[in-house]
Amino acid sequence: MIASATPVEDIQHMTSSDLIVVEATGVHKWFGPLHVLKGIDLSVSRGEVVCIVGPSGSGKSTFLRTINHLEPINRGSILVNGHSVGYASIGEKPIPKREARIAHSRRDIGMVFQQFNLFWHMTLLDNVSVGPQTVLGLSKNDARDRAAALLNKVGLGDKMEAYPQSLSGGQQQRGAIARALAMEPKLMLFDEPTSALDPDMSREVVSVVEKLAKDGMTMIIVSHEMSFVRRAATRIVMMNGGIVTEELRDIRAADLSNTNGIGAYLNATL
Amino acid sequence: MFDWKFFLLHIFKLSPAYGAALLTTIGLAIVGQVLGIIIGGFVSMGRLSRSRTFRWTAAIYTWFFRGVPELVLMVILFTGVAAAGLLRFDDFAIGSFTVSASLQAAIVAIGLREGAYMGEIIRNGLQSVSKGQVEAARALGMSPMRVMWKIIIPQAMRVIVPPFGNDFNVMLKVTSLASVIGVPELFLTTQTFSAQNFRVFELFIGLAINYLLLTTAWSVIQSLIEARLRRHESIAGRRTFLRTVQAHLIGTSATDTGSA
Ligand SMILES: Nc1ncnc2c1ncn2[C@@H]1O[C@H](COP(=O)(O)OP(=O)(O)OP(=O)(O)O)[C@@H](O)[C@H]1O
Ligand SMILES: [Mg+2]
Numbered sequence: 089m090i091a092s093a094t095p096v097e098d099i100q101h102m103t104s105s106d107l108i109v110v111e112a113t114g115v116h117k118w119f120g121p122l123h124v125l126k127g128i129d130l131s132v133s134r135g136e137v138v139c140i141v142g143p144s145g146s147g148k149s150t151f152l153r154t155i156n157h158l159e160p161i162n163r164g165s166i167l168v169n170g171h172s173v174g175y176a177s178i179g180e181k182p183i184p185k186r187e188a189r190i191a192h193s194r195r196d197i198g199m200v201f202q203q204f205n206l207f208w209h210m211t212l213l214d215n216v217s218v219g220p221q222t223v224l225g226l227s228k229n230d231a232r233d234r235a236a237a238l239l240n241k242v243g244l245g246d247k248m249e250a251y252p253q254s255l256s257g258g259q260q261q262r263g264a265i266a267r268a269l270a271m272e273p274k275l276m277l278f279d280e281p282t283s284a285l286d287p288d289m290s291r292e293v294v295s296v297v298e299k300l301a302k303d304g305m306t307m308i309i310v311s312h313e314m315s316f317v318r319r320a321a322t323r324i325v326m327m328n329g330g331i332v333t334e335e336l337r338d339i340r341a342a343d344l345s346n347t348n349g350i351g352a353y354l355n356a357t358l
Numbered sequence: 359m360f361d362w363k364f365f366l367l368h369i370f371k372l373s374p375a376y377g378a379a380l381l382t383t384i385g386l387a388i389v390g391q392v393l394g395i396i397i398g399g400f401v402s403m404g405r406l407s408r409s410r411t412f413r414w415t416a417a418i419y420t421w422f423f424r425g426v427p428e429l430v431l432m433v434i435l436f437t438g439v440a441a442a443g444l445l446r447f448d449d450f451a452i453g454s455f456t457v458s459a460s461l462q463a464a465i466v467a468i469g470l471r472e473g474a475y476m477g478e479i480i481r482n483g484l485q486s487v488s489k490g491q492v493e494a495a496r497a498l499g500m501s502p503m504r505v506m507w508k509i510i511i512p513q514a515m516r517v518i519v520p521p522f523g524n525d526f527n528v529m530l531k532v533t534s535l536a537s538v539i540g541v542p543e544l545f546l547t548t549q550t551f552s553a554q555n556f557r558v559f560e561l562f563i564g565l566a567i568n569y570l571l572l573t574t575a576w577s578v579i580q581s582l583i584e585a586r587l588r589r590h591e592s593i594a595g596r597r598t599f600l601r602t603v604q605a606h607l608i609g610t611s612a613t614d615t616g617s618a
Contacts, residue, residue, distance in 0.1 A: 158493055188501045195499035205494035208590055209512050219498040222508060251590035264494075271498060 107134045109275050109306045110155060114164035117150055117330075124150050126330035127164070132275075132308060137301045137320045140310045141350070142327035148310045151327070152277050155308070156197040157190055168197060169274060195223060198268030202280040204260040206252040206267070212239060213248040216267045224271065231270075238266040242296050258289025262296055269300075276300065278309040282316075294319060326350050365560040369567065379547035380568070382461070386533045386543060389465050391526055394472020401477025402484060416477065423474035429535045431471060436463035436539040464536035472529065479521045483514030516587045523580035530572050544568055578603050 110132040117125035124147045132138050140148050153159040155166055157174035165178040173193040175182040185193070206215050216235035220226040226234065239248055242262040252260055261281055268276060278297070282290035294315045300307065301320040309316055317324060317339070326334040336350045372380070404416025423431075436459070439445050447459035447466075487510050495505045537546035548565045552558045581603045 156497055158496065191496065191499050191501040191504075193499075194497060197497070199494075199497035201490060201494065203490050205490040207491060207494065207509060207513075209516070210590075218508060219500075222504055223499045253590060267494075267498070 108132070108167075109134050109136075109169060110308070111167040111170075112151075112155070112164070113166075115151070115154060115161050115166060116163035117147070117154060117159065117161050124330055125154070125161070128327075128330075128332055130325065130332060132306060134274075134306050135304045136322050137305075137307045137309065138323045138325055139317050139321040140308065140325045140327060141312055141317075142333075146327045147330045148327050149279050152199075152279050152308060152310050155275075155277060156194050156199055158199075160184070168193070173197070191223075195271055196274045198265075198271060198273035198276040200261070200264050200268055200276065200278045200281050202284055204252070204257070204264045204284075206260050206264055208252050211249050211251055212244060212255070212263050215252070215263060216270045219267065219271050235266070235270055238269050239263070242266045243292070256289060257285045258292040261285065261289070261293045265293070265296055265300075274306065276305055276307045278307065278311065280311055281309070282311065282313045291315070324350050361557060361560055364557055365564060368557075368560065368564050375542075375547055376544075376551075379542055379544045382541065383530070383533050383543040384572070386461065386464055386468065386536060386541065387526070387530050390468030390472055390533075391529055393465065393469030394476045394529075395480075397469060397473025398476025398478075398480050401473055402480035405477060405481045406484060420474045420477055423471050424478075428467060428471050428532050429538060431467040432464055432535060432539050435467045436460055458541070460536070460540045463539060464533075464541045468529065468532065468536075471532075472525070475525050476522070479518055479525065480514070482521075483516075483518035484510060486517040487513045519580070519584055519587055523576070523584070526580075527573050527576055530576065531569060534569075577607060581605070581607065 108131055110130065112128050112130045115125050115128040116123070128147075128151055130138075140152070142148055150159055154161050155168065155173070160174055165172060165175075165182075171193060172178050172182075172185075174185060174190055176185045176189075177183045206212070207218070210218065213232060213235050216238055217228075217231035220234055221228055221231035224231075236245070236248060239245055242265060244259060244262055244266065247255060247259060247263075252263070255263065265281075281297070282293050285293065290313060294313065297307070297309070297316065298319045301322075307320070309321070311317075321339055322337075324336040324339055325332055326336075334350050368376075401416045401419055404412040405420070407413055407416070436447065447462040449456055449458050451457070491509055491513060492505060495509045500508065533543055534545035536543055537549065540546070542550075544565060548561050552561045
């Protein structure tokens with residue numbers, strides 16, 4: 089466990105706007121005729137760990153992917169650290185940025201996928217160092233040092249030269265987290281990081297995420313995994329039909345066994 | 359009677375003309391192939407383009423050059439195009455080596471033909487790269503160019519190399535068609551020899567062995583490239599050089615892989 093400079097609890101009591109990491113306002117998204125996001129408002133402060141839950145098809149993944157502009161949006165705005173990732177100007181007629189500029193804005197946002205998506209043609213060490221080396225321009229040695237340190241931190245110090253397909257799912261997912269962290273992101277997005285894993289492997293991943301939470305990393309996690317909710321989350325957001333239907337703040341004090349709202353949903357599905 | 363003495367001398371004691379023919383065949387195949395890869399790269403991009411015009415242009419190109427026999431292409435390029443006053447190939451020299459007009463026409467014909475086949479092979483390879491891999495790279499902040507060079511091309515290579523290897527094998531043999539427009543490659547040179555001494559059988563058995571040597575050498579090279587591209591699969595440890603080549607040439611038996 090690594091002590092963070094500012095305890096999470098303290099950060100949450102600050103409200104200054106420069107502590108807002110994600111500010112989504114009225115986000116709408118259509119896939120052809122399908123209206124998937126119907127006006128999402130969500131604001132996430134530094135150090136918060138927001139868990140998004142909700143039924144299948146409610147738009148959780150889609151919303152997460154709009155935050156780093158893997159999916160463009162049709163209306164509304166999303167600011168990450170005060171800047172739009174995908175648009176040069178927002179408002180009535182948003183102007184999309186050039187791809188290279190979008191890529192530049194994504195550096196600060198780490199993403200972890202359900203299917204891990206480690207680059208199968210690279211060793212674990214290369215997977216983690218390729219970002220810092222090619223995107224951030226670190227020297228090969230510096231990038232490798234950074235990658236090695238992170239792999240040690242997620243318990244993969246002895247697997248650096250292994251290729252992804254020789255690793256267990258849990259190891260791959262921890263590797264994928266290390267790959268995202270190597271960019272030193274200010275925000276981490278997780279899309280069902282444990283749903284392709286069996287319970288033992290899930291635990292490995294949860295404990296890595298829990299450590300990150302203790303270090304004060306800002307995270308948005310789409311997951312139904314109860315242990316995330318219990319051990320890392322500071323807030324639960326429930327989505328249904330493309331809107332946020334309910335929020336539960338200060339969940340450490342909240343009673344998750346209550347019989348209505350999010351508590352009921354979690355108890356029914358988990 | 360098969361003249362063994364003549365046969366062995368012919369095979370093992372390369373005459374200068376025959377050595378030059380060998381180099382011409384290899385050179386024609388390699389230069390034509392490189393040209394084909396470049397054209398194929400563009401064709402595959404056209405096939406995958408968002409623009410309808412590019413998609414159609416690439417599709418028509420592929421349709422045409424896969425459908426017209428190489429032999430016909432060579433004759434059209436060497437004689438027809440010049441006769442029509444469109445383009446005339448002229449001899450030019452690189453140092454002491456003269457690139458004859460017929461050789462140029464053959465290279466262009468082979469390159470155009472290869473472009474069509476490579477276009478399909480490369481397209482297949484590019485399409486084999488999964489969306490998740492590309493998204494992970496984009497999420498890291500890689501620009502489209504970086505994603506292409508670091509992720510898509512290396513991953514597509516694994517799918518591209520096996521059919522590419524087979525294609526180049528065909529190509530080594532297709533070069534013999536250039537004899538028709540007078541390129542002094544292996545086939546034409548052998549024919550010339552046989553017209554001089556009438557040892558047709560010996561000379562052409564020798565020629566067959568020559569092509570076999572070329573295609574076999576290429577098979578070995580191909581197996582090494584493929585083994586390198588499959589490093590990530592080597593969970594059970596590295597294979598020896600001989601095992602790699604053997605597995606490529608005659609396949610791997612069930613007992614080798616240890617499966618029951
Ligand atoms: N690329 C796409 N093209 C068309 N429709 C899509 C696309 N991606 C998602 N959808 C649709 O949008 C809706 C929301 O999908 P999304 O994946 O965001 O849901 P989810 O809440 O993450 O569900 P799950 O819990 O099953 O992962 C679904 O109806 C889905 O079919
Ligand atoms: Mg989803």
